[in-house]
Amino acid sequence: MSIITLENINFLYKDSKKPALRNISFQINQGEFIGIIGPTGAGKSTLCWTINGVIPQIMEGKLTGRVEVKGLPSNKTPVAKLAQIIGIVQQDAEAQLLMTDIEKEIVFPLENLSLPREEIHRRLEYVLSLVKLHDERHRHPFYLSGGQKQRVAVAAALAMEPEILILDEATSELDPVGAEEIHDLAGRLKREGKTIIMVEHNIDELAKHADRIIVMNMGEIVRDGVAHEILTDVSFLQSLGIYPPQVTQTAFHLRELGSMIDLLPLNLEEAVDFITASKKAK
């Protein structure tokens, strides 16, 4: 069932001459895990903002086409209402944090929804444990590291219990294990039925959980398809300046050196299997 529909979206930022989005059309089904990749300036964040209504309601510009989230038009439905369906975590977590301690940051939006006290408490404890910030709950976000700030932003978004979660380069300041934790958390939320949209430069991590990849370049969708197929297309990714997974590159070079590798691997387990099998084929 389609939960997000975009039809012929074009967008031009105010005072800009170059369209930020051009002829974007796609549907996202409930429960999908979508990775959005592409060079900086491709329009990835702009696309996210048209989905959650920030464009055109808060950021000005000329938007044409149709965006619907659960049947609601994103351009007219109040952003606060859409926020109950779609949570978004942005790259610049610092700009998203408003309150003087982590707990308040998470609780404030829930109080605005007039939820019962017990429910607020339950959600607070749950999300703090998800992002492992139990011990830091009374610290001022100002004193947190970039990675911790990103985890607070993820917790605050999850506390709203949105059906759709958008993570826009939300792991860019995390150390490798911290980034892996957020990716694994996103994978777990997907298995629980949530729809995940992840804008990400870290292809190795994205490869683990994404079902489908949308590739953007210069405001357009240049590919949309099965994750395994796109993320192992070494030449295509390199042509866009994207670094393919290292195991995929290794197998790609082996193939160039004459090994019989039919399907390229996307993760370590596949790489060991495929390379060992090619040896046997010899």
Next chain:
Amino acid sequence: MNESIIRVENLNYQYPGRTAYALENVTLEINGGEFIAIIGQNGSGKTTLIKHFNGLLKPTSGKVFIHGEETSQKKTAELAKFIGYVFQNPDHQIFAETIRDEITFGPKNLGFSKERIEGEIECVLKEMELDVALDEMPFQLSRGQRQRLAVASVLAMEPSILIIDEPTTGQDWKESMLLMNLVQNLNEKGHTCIVTTHNMNLVSLFARRVIVMKSGGVILDGNTQDVFRQENELLTAGIKPPDVYLLAKMLLPNLQLEKPLTPDGLAELINNQMKLDLL
């Protein structure tokens, strides 16, 4: 260029008003011409350590020497002559009204000639692929462009030691490579380069020595390929080695590595082993 250029002896540092130490008993030596990556979890002390190299922070106890002189006796401005420092967030650094002023400020203060400065600007902007008008305001640039501008304005001073705190935030792979290639060019001319980053693929491609930090201390320090093979120790510091190291370990467990691994390099190693029927 093999003499010690930075020497850290039993360095301890405590931020004002905090009980825990941000750095504990750090001792290390950096030689001229090295290319070093400092890695570790968020909060492990990487930034605190490198801020001691340019005197932005002074030791609570212990000593830091730059070119043989103790930093506690020096003003940060004096150290800036030979140490270039690029902040993680370019907006903490960019201050000028125009891109031209941003890049020329440092070299002017160092007394570079006008011709040299003009030459530097052109060269640095070109190499960074910053196709911008020099009279534009820096804040009109994208985050990635601002980051490269910050690096450009430090590179223009040709510092003998270049320190970059997380050069990849907000940059895509292509932009990160542009930036790191420039740093490498400088390194090849003999300048010492020190980078902190979470991007292990970049570390693997550029750094020859890796220092791993955990809870304010150094837990591993060695050649890139040796450090990345210590998977379990790295994991305790929040680091996963690049996948090529894990793949190499699974397919070629007894392999001796003479240089850092790349996907091409590993493919060749596997291919050679297959030819010899060893795999």
